Amino acid sequence: xxxxxxxxxxxxxxxxxxxxxxxxxxxxxxxxxxxxxxxxxxxxxxxxxxxxxxxxxxxxxxxxxxxxxxxxxxxxxxxxxxxxxxxxxxxxxxxxxxxxxxxxxxxxxxxxxxxxxxxxxxxxxxxxxxxxxxxxxxxxxxxxxxxxxxxxxxxxxxxxxxxxxxxxxxxxxxxxxxxxxxxxxxxxxxxxxxxxxxxxxxxxxxxxxxxxxxxxxxxxxxxxxxxxxxxxxxxxxxxxxxxxxxxxxxxxxxxxxxxxxxxxxxxxxxxxxxxxxxxxxxxxxxxxxxxxxxxxxxxxxxxxxxxxxxxxxxxxxxxxxxxxxxxxxxxxxxxxxxxxxxxxxxxxxxxxxxxxxxxxxxxxxxxxxxxxxxxxxxxxxxxxxxxxxxxxxxxxxxxxxxxxxxxxxxxxxxxxxxxx
Amino acid sequence: xxxxxxxxxxxxxxxxxxxxxxxxxxxxxxxxxxxxxxxxxxxxxxxxxxxxxxxxxxxxxxxxxxxxxxxxxxxxxxxxxxxxxxxxxxxxxxxxxxxxxxxxxxxxxxxxxxxxxxxxxxxxxxxxxxxxxxxxxxxxxxxxxxxxxxxxxxxxxxxxxxxxxxx
Ligand code: SF4
Numbered sequence: 001x002x003x004x005x006x007x008x009x010x011x012x013x014x015x016x017x018x019x020x021x022x023x024x025x026x027x028x029x030x031x032x033x034x035x036x037x038x039x040x041x042x043x044x045x046x047x048x049x050x051x052x053x054x055x056x057x058x059x060x061x062x063x064x065x066x067x068x069x070x071x072x073x074x075x076x077x078x079x080x081x082x083x084x085x086x087x088x089x090x091x092x093x094x095x096x097x098x099x100x101x102x103x104x105x106x107x108x109x110x111x112x113x114x115x116x117x118x119x120x121x122x123x124x125x126x127x128x129x130x131x132x133x134x135x136x137x138x139x140x141x142x143x144x145x146x147x148x149x150x151x152x153x154x155x156x157x158x159x160x161x162x163x164x165x166x167x168x169x170x171x172x173x174x175x176x177x178x179x180x181x182x183x184x185x186x187x188x189x190x191x192x193x194x195x196x197x198x199x200x201x202x203x204x205x206x207x208x209x210x211x212x213x214x215x216x217x218x219x220x221x222x223x224x225x226x227x228x229x230x231x232x233x234x235x236x237x238x239x240x241x242x243x244x245x246x247x248x249x250x251x252x253x254x255x256x257x258x259x260x261x262x263x264x265x266x267x268x269x270x271x272x273x274x275x276x277x278x279x280x281x282x283x284x285x286x287x288x289x290x291x292x293x294x295x296x297x298x299x300x301x302x303x304x305x306x307x308x309x310x311x312x313x314x315x316x317x318x319x320x321x322x323x324x325x326x327x328x329x330x331x332x333x334x335x336x337x338x339x340x341x342x343x344x345x346x347x348x349x350x351x352x353x354x355x356x357x358x359x360x361x362x363x364x365x366x367x368x369x370x371x372x373x374x375x376x377x378x379x380x381x382x383x384x385x386x387x388x389x390x391x392x393x394x395x396x397x398x399x400x401x402x403x404x405x406x407x408x409x410x411x412x413x414x415x416x417x418x419x420x
Numbered sequence: 421x422x423x424x425x426x427x428x429x430x431x432x433x434x435x436x437x438x439x440x441x442x443x444x445x446x447x448x449x450x451x452x453x454x455x456x457x458x459x460x461x462x463x464x465x466x467x468x469x470x471x472x473x474x475x476x477x478x479x480x481x482x483x484x485x486x487x488x489x490x491x492x493x494x495x496x497x498x499x500x501x502x503x504x505x506x507x508x509x510x511x512x513x514x515x516x517x518x519x520x521x522x523x524x525x526x527x528x529x530x531x532x533x534x535x536x537x538x539x540x541x542x543x544x545x546x547x548x549x550x551x552x553x554x555x556x557x558x559x560x561x562x563x564x565x566x567x568x569x570x571x572x573x574x575x576x577x578x579x580x581x582x583x584x585x586x587x
Contacts, residue, residue, distance in 0.1 A: 024565045074448050078447060124486050140488075140514060142515065142576060146575050150579060156563075189507065222510065365438075383436075386438065386462075
């Protein structure tokens with residue numbers, strides 16, 4: 001019996017020839033990640049263990065990105081716990097404000113995740129790195145504490161759903177639309193405990209940025225991980241970036257799948273997920289008249305170069321609607337600098353947008369753009385749960401950067417064609 | 421595991437971690453402070469109403485969303501003795517087991533139990549009894565490895581033993 005790429009990576013890290021779905025294994029990890037919300041808890045538990053040193057200071061990464069630059073005294077205290085731990089442990093990859101980015105944009109950019117690796121992060125969107133052909137999954141703070149001490153983590157081998165995308169993408173349709181469409185199809189628990197394996201010619205045609213967006217939202221279908229085949233584009237992305245040698249795994253032709261689904265992407269329009277679940281998707285043509293107060297373009301889902309370029313292509317020479325606040329947050333310092341160089345930041349500012357230093361900020365209702373009661377936002381983020389961006393009676397509509405930018409101009413949820 | 425008996429609070433499907441503990445309170449990890457806002461966005465009155473030993477009952481996909489361990493911690497610190505749901509989101513599931521919050525996957529019970537019902541959970545027998553309605557429901561037993569984690573008192577206690585063996 002053949003194995004899927006997810007099974008192969010897990011088997012290799014558990015030191016086994018083969019594994020099968022449902023099996024509980026203890027596996028060696030290549031990298032462990034924590035942030036300013038989850039790491040303080042993990043550090044507390046790590047200290048209680050009485051272990052002096054992390055298993056490898058080059059394989060524990062801490063990124064203060066959620067409530068930073070520190071939004072208040074309490075979050076400043078949390079961030080300080082990270083910083084002090086990073087210094088004391090001599091962590092090689094601790095990213096300070098001014099040099100950091102949103103963790104899931106930052107780690108791949110920094111060449112810290114390789115194909116075939118097993119990465120855990122105390123953040124649910126750690127699954128983003130599956131775009132590089134790694135097994136990457138979100139865990140809790142206690143798991144992170146245990147992993148920092150032992151370099152290991154326990155897993156239940158997931159079943160895999162194979163998702164095959166074929167056909168040619170329509171204009172303005174990107175990775176965000178494909179993944180929203182998929183979640184709309186299978187539901188927020190459609191892949192619960194499972195691996196989502198993304199393949200097909202339409203996936204091969206996507207840029208890495210588009211793949212990161214898709215892998216990022218695997219968790220929004222309940223999945224343990226999302227994973228993409230490694231191809232020329234992946235190798236190209238890794239060239240000059242990869243910090244470790246790596247090995248590429250591929251699914252066997254006779255691998256076992258719990259389910260196989262196929263999508264003709266030429267039929268997929270830009271998508272919008274209505275409150276309060278990512279599965280409440282509608283094609284843009286069926287959205288209707290929905291006035292908005294705020295637009296956020298950023299986050300670990302759509303805060304990358306390609307996203308900013310798409311937004312700029314729509315905002316260029318236009319003005320944000322007088323009743324809308326547009327907030328644009330580049331995912332990392334490097335993306336910020338690149339956007340400056342390409343003239344995108346000027347386009348945003350001239351359009352009337354606020355551009356911020358990298359932070360999770362409004363994505364989780366932390367700071368930098370909180371919604372008041374009854375307010376409505378279009379966001380390129382990944383969650384539209386009750387209260388996610390602020391007041392429990394505010395609303396978040398999820399979309400890709402093209403729809404978000406067009407909506408900012410129109411003052412209501414709008415299709416990119418309406419402004420271009 | 422010991423039987424657990426308590427009064428139930430009922431919630432719907434897809435209760436996410438932002439409803440369990442809104443991110444606006446995550447600038448702390450103090451369990452008691454988290455408990456004061458537990459389930460606030462799903463039911464603003466819950467923090468005031470919940471009593472030590474009560475049980476949360478919910479539909480499918482409980483705990484979906486963030487990896488924040490603050491969610492099971494807030495529930496535990498609010499005094500909740502157990503969570504019964506039709507199904508759990510995976511990170512919440514592993515977090516709850518890791519920190520020793522008893523959780524039970526029991527679709528029949530999740531459907532049958534109503535808010536205010538008194539129930540008895542018997543983990544070893546794989547049974548949940550609704551004392552108010554006089555009904556019994558079967559549940560999915562925990563895999564042995566996870567029972568071992570729970571019996572050890574959570575993941576850290578388990579790891580502490582392993583780390584000690586090593587030195
Ligand atoms: S940008 Fe949003 S989803 Fe991504 S890591 Fe930050 S808070 Fe989480």
